[in-house]
Amino acid sequence: xxxxxxxxxxxxDALREAPQTMSGSEMLLGNAYRPWPARITSxxxxxxxxxxxxxxxxxxxxxxxxxxxxxxxxxxxLFGVGEAPISIxxxxxxQGFVELCIRRAGTVTSALHSMHAGDIxxxxxxxxxxxxxxxxxxxDVLIVAxxxxxxxxxxxxxxxxxxxxxxxxxxxxxGSRTPSDIMFRDQFEMWRHRxxxxxxxxxxxxxxxWDGEVGVVTEPMKRLDINPANTYGVVCGPxxxxxxxxxxxxxxxxxYDHIYLDFERHMKCGMGKCGHCQIGHQYCCIxxxxxxxxxxxxxxxxx
Amino acid sequence: MGxxxxxxxxxxxxxxxxxxxxxxCFGCQIQITNAEPYLMQILxxxxxxxxxxxxxEDMPDEFDVAIIEGAVTTRExxxxxxxxxxxxxxxxxxxxxxxxxxxxxxxxxxxxGRVGEVYEGAAPESSGELIEPRPVSAVIEVDSEVLxxxxxxxxxxxxxxxxxFGSNRxxxxxxxxxxxxxxxTECFYNDATLCLGLVTRAGCGARCVNxxxxxxxxxxxxxxxxxxxxxxxxxxxxVDVAAFDKALEMFNQVNPALAESGDE
Amino acid sequence: xxxxxxxxxxLPALVRAFMESYEVxxxxxxxxxxxFDVIGSPDEIELDYTQTDASPKKYLMPSTETLMRFDAQMxxxxxxxxxxxxxxxxxxxxxxxxxxxxLDIALIEGKYVDPYYQxxxxxxxxxxISCVPGDNCFCHLWGADEAQFGYDLFLHDIGDKYLxxxxxxxATNILEAACEISEATDEDRIAFRQATRARQxxxxxxxxxxxxxxxxxDVFHSDPFWEELGSRCLSCSACASxxxxxxxxxxxxxxxxxxxxxxxxxxxxxxxxxxxxxVTGGYxxxxxxxxxxxxxxxxxxxxxFVNHDRMLCVGCGRCVKACKxxxxxxxxxxxxxxxxxxxxx
Numbered sequence: 053x054x055x056x057x058x059x060x061x062x063x064x065d066a067l068r069e070a071p072q073t074m075s076g077s078e079m080l081l082g083n084a085y086r087p088w089p090a091r092i093t094s095x096x097x098x099x100x101x102x103x104x105x106x107x108x109x110x111x112x113x114x115x116x117x118x119x120x121x122x123x124x125x126x127x128x129x130l131f132g133v134g135e136a137p138i139s140i141x142x143x144x145x146x147q148g149f150v151e152l153c154i155r156r157a158g159t160v161t162s163a164l165h166s167m168h169a170g171d172i173x174x175x176x177x178x179x180x181x182x183x184x185x186x187x188x189x190x191x192d193v194l195i196v197a198x199x200x201x202x203x204x205x206x207x208x209x210x211x212x213x214x215x216x217x218x219x220x221x222x223x224x225x226x227g228s229r230t231p232s233d234i235m236f237r238d239q240f241e242m243w244r245h246r247x248x249x250x251x252x253x254x255x256x257x258x259x260x261x262w263d264g265e266v267g268v269v270t271e272p273m274k275r276l277d278i279n280p281a282n283t284y285g286v287v288c289g290p291x292x293x294x295x296x297x298x299x300x301x302x303x304x305x306x307x308y309d310h311i312y313l314d315f316e317r318h319m320k321c322g323m324g325k326c327g328h329c330q331i332g333h334q335y336c337c338i339x340x341x342x343x344x345x346x347x348x349x350x351x352x353x354x355x
Numbered sequence: 356m357g358x359x360x361x362x363x364x365x366x367x368x369x370x371x372x373x374x375x376x377x378x379x380c381f382g383c384q385i386q387i388t389n390a391e392p393y394l395m396q397i398l399x400x401x402x403x404x405x406x407x408x409x410x411x412e413d414m415p416d417e418f419d420v421a422i423i424e425g426a427v428t429t430r431e432x433x434x435x436x437x438x439x440x441x442x443x444x445x446x447x448x449x450x451x452x453x454x455x456x457x458x459x460x461x462x463x464x465x466x467x468g469r470v471g472e473v474y475e476g477a478a479p480e481s482s483g484e485l486i487e488p489r490p491v492s493a494v495i496e497v498d499s500e501v502l503x504x505x506x507x508x509x510x511x512x513x514x515x516x517x518x519x520f521g522s523n524r525x526x527x528x529x530x531x532x533x534x535x536x537x538x539x540t541e542c543f544y545n546d547a548t549l550c551l552g553l554v555t556r557a558g559c560g561a562r563c564v565n566x567x568x569x570x571x572x573x574x575x576x577x578x579x580x581x582x583x584x585x586x587x588x589x590x591x592x593x594v595d596v597a598a599f600d601k602a603l604e605m606f607n608q609v610n611p612a613l614a615e616s617g618d619e
Numbered sequence: 620x621x622x623x624x625x626x627x628x629x630l631p632a633l634v635r636a637f638m639e640s641y642e643v644x645x646x647x648x649x650x651x652x653x654x655f656d657v658i659g660s661p662d663e664i665e666l667d668y669t670q671t672d673a674s675p676k677k678y679l680m681p682s683t684e685t686l687m688r689f690d691a692q693m694x695x696x697x698x699x700x701x702x703x704x705x706x707x708x709x710x711x712x713x714x715x716x717x718x719x720x721x722l723d724i725a726l727i728e729g730k731y732v733d734p735y736y737q738x739x740x741x742x743x744x745x746x747x748i749s750c751v752p753g754d755n756c757f758c759h760l761w762g763a764d765e766a767q768f769g770y771d772l773f774l775h776d777i778g779d780k781y782l783x784x785x786x787x788x789x790a791t792n793i794l795e796a797a798c799e800i801s802e803a804t805d806e807d808r809i810a811f812r813q814a815t816r817a818r819q820x821x822x823x824x825x826x827x828x829x830x831x832x833x834x835x836x837d838v839f840h841s842d843p844f845w846e847e848l849g850s851r852c853l854s855c856s857a858c859a860s861x862x863x864x865x866x867x868x869x870x871x872x873x874x875x876x877x878x879x880x881x882x883x884x885x886x887x888x889x890x891x892x893x894x895x896x897x898v899t900g901g902y903x904x905x906x907x908x909x910x911x912x913x914x915x916x917x918x919x920x921x922x923x924f925v926n927h928d929r930m931l932c933v934g935c936g937r938c939v940k941a942c943k944x945x946x947x948x949x950x951x952x953x954x955x956x957x958x959x960x961x962x963x964x
Binding site: 522544584 | 649650651652654672673682691850851852853854855856857859860861871873874876877878887889891892893897908941943944945
Binding site: 062084171173325 | 686687688689690691693694695696698699700701702703725726729730731732733734735738837840866867868869870871872874878881883885888890895896897898899900902904905910914917918921922923925926
């Protein structure tokens, strides 16, 4: 949308027509419904059903203006198929590239799974309110993730890792269905080995290779030694998980507004308009997807 | 999931399509031909291997997408759709007969006696072994549907494209009245006239109402239809509830949801 | 607010003046009701309408509109330009003006401007007119019986004349060129006061005026009432289609028959549609009529209020007529009234 247009003009330009005078943020925000092309730079299998897809905006201005917070998401566009909201799984410290962890779940993600490095996708965003990393700074962080919930918190984990000295003790509790569903395991194990993080992996259904813990994430949580005065909790996982994890965090005396929950809803437009992601009086897409537990308690129908 | 992976995956094969006709008037297959201006474009996107309406050849053994018109009314048809399901990556049911059993479904209650009314004695052998008419989805899993009697040619084109290229668009399950409000057509109930829009699945854009006729329910009962509340609405607006139930039979005779609520 | 007085007989001249440079839409009779539609002559306008069946929001956000064109093979945006028809919506009641002001909050205020809505809003002039409330009207309960802003001209009926509030230069220029306007006399002022009093007195007193509705929505959030109300929902979304403040939508890609190009369109959607809150994988956060109807009422009578200090419901009463099973905010108010009765358990 350009201001010099006659009033009442709707205009969406193809990229080749994008005026050279437009800044990256004008391009991203002027018409936030409009995706910008990004090229897939790499794709690799994380599990049988999940791929890590790395992308890079073609336009340099967009690439520089697209700066996200851990916990934010974007709308991934495959024209003809549609759009899907996807958490950004890379840290903002990784510049110039955006990584997404894509589970083959719906039509857009299935179509993406059949694409290859070099192909072009559309991206708009970043959207939403992520984790308040500035508040976390100087404190301990307890991160609890289940299944695909690891995707948004990996952005936070990588961010913390890249600024490791800014944070206190960081504990990751990550539950998966089976050992082969565990994502980023090598990376996490390496960091555990280097004593960067405490790491507790659990699975619901072990196999012959598994010598780790079996059961729900709340079990290792219960054993943790936590200083509630300086600990922030982070939760992301399937809808059923929140209540139980929050309960343990509360038992550990972590304060209501020190527990951060990353919610999943159908974020269609990403900018607080379309209504699909409403929870009570809030829009998951702009007021969240990260809410602290105090806020969540104040939202009808959040948990 | 669509068959679109066929054209996006490495082998990039043009999907092989067959069109199968069961018990119906074949009007929905005719409707496909009414997408005339676009037929060549559509045929360019698929490998049409068999179209029952226009060929006397046999159906090939291998294909990717099967489009089925008509209700399952015989054991033979039942076997046909099962065989289709085994071979097809995607099965699309088109038209009221295939999606709701349609008008043929009206024969379901007391089928045996009805045969006697039509034929003297048993049905001729060429009719096959008659069973209570049912939609294709009552026999096999159906991946997508094009609703209404008959189908709209462009609805078909759009549905086929969703199969070929994939789409995250969810099928509407809401009922019709919202469309009349968008179209700003007058509600028949204001005038105590029966209309099945209260419980019929949206998607047609309330075409009949736009032409001045009440909805006769050809898109079938919405899976989220609230038949009990609709009966209450009929009573409130002076429409005979029994007439409402009777009218629903034309396209929903064999809908199990209706049978349940009708037994109450 | 600047105001002048014009003779009612000059109204057709004003409409014709607008028609010279704008498409004019106005309430016209259709069937047993009224609709906003393009007029060919001022004679078609029915200014005595109580309420149109659907709201004029369709001119700011059409039920289906193209957001962009695309090349599906390259996965890129194609050029797309649309010139919105410059339009005058003539004869808008205060409820609908307030509704548009609320749509402005939702769609163009805040971080993200909706450029499509903005373009239509910019190209649309609003000429308001005072009204006499009908049986289903309850705009006064939400302060939507007056329009402080959001119109270009507002015509207050004072008998043989209109007291005209003027808030836009272009509209005022057209008014002054087309009509003889004059300063108001004391008589006009008295007539205006009497008109406002008559209007105030005309509201249906059977519709309960309940205090603290937003808080009550929270307090009675788990009441069995919602099951009772929600179990009547037909899942048709007629309520949202006629509602002047329902702005929720779906975004869909529509391929051209060649499968190579297409359009991304948005189309009205509603939280009362069964799959509205479902996420990929099928989990539905509001699976039954109970949750959906409650959520709709909650957004109208609490959610928007909490964020923007005004109800999203403007009390236009359209859903009262549109819903065939009697689900509407008045029923919610009656429920609260019952809860407040002396003998309530």
